[in-house]
Amino acid sequence: xxxxxxxxxxxxxxxxxxxxxxxxxxxxxxxxxxxxxxxxxxxxxxxxxxxxxxxxxxxxxxxxxxxxxxxxxxxxxxxxxxxxxxxxxxxxxxxxxxxxxxxxxxxxxxxxxxxxxxxxxxxxxxxxxxxxxxxxxxxxxxxxxxxxxxxxxxxxxxxxxxxxxxxxxxxxxxxxxxxxxxxxxxxxxxxxxxxxxxxxxxxxxxxxxxxxxxxxxxxxxxxxxxxxxxxxxxxxxxxxxxxxxxxxxxxxxxxxxxxxxxxxxxxxxxxxxxxxxxxxxxxxxxxxxxxxxxxxxxxxxxxxxxxxxxxxxxxxxxxxxxxxx
Amino acid sequence: xxxxxxxxxxxxxxxxxxxxxxxxxxxxxxxxxxxxxxxxxxxxxxxxxxxxxxxxxxxxxxxxxxxxxxxxxxxxxxxxxxxxxxxxxxxxxxxxxxxxxxxxxxxxxxxxxxxxxxxxxxxxxxxxxxxxxxxxxxxxxxxxxxxxxxxxxxxxxxxxxxxxxxxxxxxxxxxxxxxxxxxxxxxxxxxxxxxxxxxxxxxxxxxxxxxxxxxxxxxxxxxxxxxxxxxxxxxxxxxxxxxxxxxxxxxxxxxxxxxxxxxxxxxxxxxxxxxxxxxxxxxxxxxxxxxxxxxxxxxxxxxxxxxxxxxxxxxxxxxxxxxxxxxx
Ligand SMILES: Cc1ncc(C[n+]2csc(CCOP(=O)(O)OP(=O)(O)O)c2C)c(N)n1
Ligand SMILES: [Mg+2]
Numbered sequence: 168x169x170x171x172x173x174x175x176x177x178x179x180x181x182x183x184x185x186x187x188x189x190x191x192x193x194x195x196x197x198x199x200x201x202x203x204x205x206x207x208x209x210x211x212x213x214x215x216x217x218x219x220x221x222x223x224x225x226x227x228x229x230x231x232x233x234x235x236x237x238x239x240x241x242x243x244x245x246x247x248x249x250x251x252x253x254x255x256x257x258x259x260x261x262x263x264x265x266x267x268x269x270x271x272x273x274x275x276x277x278x279x280x281x282x283x284x285x286x287x288x289x290x291x292x293x294x295x296x297x298x299x300x301x302x303x304x305x306x307x308x309x310x311x312x313x314x315x316x317x318x319x320x321x322x323x324x325x326x327x328x329x330x331x332x333x334x335x336x337x338x339x340x341x342x343x344x345x346x347x348x349x350x351x352x353x354x355x356x357x358x359x360x361x362x363x364x365x366x367x368x369x370x371x372x373x374x375x376x377x378x379x380x381x382x383x384x385x386x387x388x389x390x391x392x393x394x395x396x397x398x399x400x401x402x403x404x405x406x407x408x409x410x411x412x413x414x415x416x417x418x419x420x421x422x423x424x425x426x427x428x429x430x431x432x433x434x435x436x437x438x439x440x441x442x443x444x445x446x447x448x449x450x451x452x453x454x455x456x457x458x459x460x461x462x463x464x465x466x467x468x469x470x471x472x473x474x475x476x477x478x479x480x481x482x483x484x485x486x487x488x489x490x491x492x
Numbered sequence: 493x494x495x496x497x498x499x500x501x502x503x504x505x506x507x508x509x510x511x512x513x514x515x516x517x518x519x520x521x522x523x524x525x526x527x528x529x530x531x532x533x534x535x536x537x538x539x540x541x542x543x544x545x546x547x548x549x550x551x552x553x554x555x556x557x558x559x560x561x562x563x564x565x566x567x568x569x570x571x572x573x574x575x576x577x578x579x580x581x582x583x584x585x586x587x588x589x590x591x592x593x594x595x596x597x598x599x600x601x602x603x604x605x606x607x608x609x610x611x612x613x614x615x616x617x618x619x620x621x622x623x624x625x626x627x628x629x630x631x632x633x634x635x636x637x638x639x640x641x642x643x644x645x646x647x648x649x650x651x652x653x654x655x656x657x658x659x660x661x662x663x664x665x666x667x668x669x670x671x672x673x674x675x676x677x678x679x680x681x682x683x684x685x686x687x688x689x690x691x692x693x694x695x696x697x698x699x700x701x702x703x704x705x706x707x708x709x710x711x712x713x714x715x716x717x718x719x720x721x722x723x724x725x726x727x728x729x730x731x732x733x734x735x736x737x738x739x740x741x742x743x744x745x746x747x748x749x750x751x752x753x754x755x756x757x758x759x760x761x762x763x764x765x766x767x768x769x770x771x772x773x774x775x776x777x778x779x780x781x782x783x784x785x786x787x788x789x790x791x792x793x794x795x796x797x798x799x800x801x802x803x804x805x806x807x808x809x810x811x812x813x814x815x816x817x818x819x820x
Binding site for chain 1: 527528529581582589590591592594595607608609610611612640641642643644645646671672673674676678679680745801802804805806807808811817818819820
């Protein structure tokens with residue numbers, strides 16, 4: 168049975184149900200046990216399983232390092248980074264340890280763990296609490312970067328991330344936590360490495376992840392009034408990316424707009440643009456467009472942060488330009 | 493150590509200034525006028541006022557996320573309203589509204605800025621201390637860090653290197669008993685965190701962080717030692733934050749009665765009692781301090797409220813030292 172719950176509740180439910188099913192799963196991080204996490208995602212876990220939820224000091228390197236070691240021993244750690252920006256503190260463990268273990272052990276063991284990290288801007292907390300970290304991770308073979316956009320995806324993808332034998336950095340955009348949507352009550356999983364076609368259309372492909380999917384949906388509605396049929400693709404797993412779904416969509420529509428929070432240079436939009444030009448160049452009817460943040464640290468004051476983050480109007484503008492080309 | 497009547501009265505005024513500042517910040521944060529997360533130092537004024545009073549303008553200061561007080565007292569009196577304007581995100585803020593509560597800095601008084609990655613500046617502090625030695629000056633570096641932050645590896649790398657190289661650093665460990673919801677005794681093996689000092693072969697002291705005179709005495713000793721080339725000191729100030737971790741946190745994790753027992757140890761109340769009982773300061777003199785501070789803080793609030801928002805174009809300035817980045 169399905170009902171409407173928030174993105175945060177969906178994540179919380181995924182953890183509860185998966186921990187019920189698999190006793191190897193545990194949660195670790197700052198304030199994740201007794202308080203249930205800064206954003207409440209691990210709420211109620213410690214109450215149910217006091218020996219499977221662990222509060223630590225501020226020690227991100229130790230949290231992720233411990234997770235790597237425990238994972239190799241067959242446990243399934245779910246570590247929380249209160250803000251994805253703190254990946255900077257444990258980057259070595261993620262990049263040089265977790266991402267390499269499967270390769271190093273020739274597949275006999277791997278870092279079967281999830282690092283949940285709260286990502287993205289919009290909360291007026293400036294440059295150390297607002298970054299989009301996905302490009303920091305997407306150039307690291309061995310890592311999986313998952314980025315849900317709806318409560319339904321949040322639950323299903325978190326479950327499959329926990330079950331995955333790879334190290335997954337699971338990005339939770341703070342702008343989505345209160346978003347509501349239909350979520351089945353029962354335990355289910357959604358496939359990793361598979362994009363979702365959110366909306367089908369023949370004229371223009373929009374690729375967007377996390378909160379940017381909302382921009383894409385709004386733009387598609389607006390453009391529909393002008394007779395333009397947009398196809399929206401939400402990658403769900405940003406890395407390794409489901410190229411096939413994107414490329415075949417662009418082969419159909421001939422136009423591509425990528426909406427990405429985070430700076431333009433070396434963002435995933437750059438990669439997707441290249442893939443398309445390599446594989447389906449002959450189908451393109453217009454140059455690939457990207458709508459992104461400006462290339463600056465995220466400033467504090469609302470007028471400044473709003474200046475830097477992607478503008479909805481720019482999505483419309485990019486789509487119209489692609490159509491008019 | 494006992495401060496003279498005038499000294500104590502001055503520190504009293506500093507503490508009242510911090511408290512009134514924080515109360516206004518809390519008020520406007522709750523109203524939504526101040527955006528973002530705000531970490532308040534109410535209850536911890538003696539540590540902040542005492543540390544600030546022990547340093548000179550050319551000493552390097554690295555306050556933490558709860559360090560509005562040190563920032564305020566380190567800044568020039570005419571700039572104090574700009575500390576508040578920064579927290580309001582205004583154009584007139586010390587940093588043009590780009591930093592906010594967690595990222596205020598004022599290089600002209602060597603306030604190197606607070607930082608929202610906990611533990612990050614604890615290693616940066618090595619560099620300013622190193623520069624003092626390298627340049628043959630006697631400026632010291634004071635770095636604030638919380639009990640929870642001491643879990644970061646950077647704190648330990650820093651203390652190890654500073655101890656080995658005898659760098660002039662004060663590790664101001666502000667132990668307010670909690671890191672968000674987690675008590676320090678649940679995440680550290682020691683009952684007093686100053687015990688770390690032994691392992692690093694540096695002096696370590698546990699200080700009553702709610703006694704302004706004790707703070708100034710211990711901090712002053714550490715400053716002198718660092719200035720004279722004796723190396724770093726780890727000071728653990730025992731104190732308590734009255735508010736939740738951030739403004740709006742209901743702090744349900746605190747046992748009943750704990751806050752009340754700490755309010756009994758209110759550093760401002762203690763200083764006032766000392767002023768009146770030991771120094772014979774009259775009620776009216778105390779009242780005059782409060783009146784002065786109220787008017788002062790009110791002027792910061794008015795200034796902040798009336799100040800314009802930043803120019804959006806300022807978002808793209810100073811990303812690089814020499815080249816521009818693309819704006820809209
Ligand atoms: C590297 C890093 N990890 C976690 C956080 C989130 N965080 C901010 S303050 C805080 C608690 C800090 O506790 P403590 O050091 O005791 O300082 P206090 O807040 O008590 O003043 C946490 C977990 C952060 N900002 N940076
Ligand atoms: Mg603390």
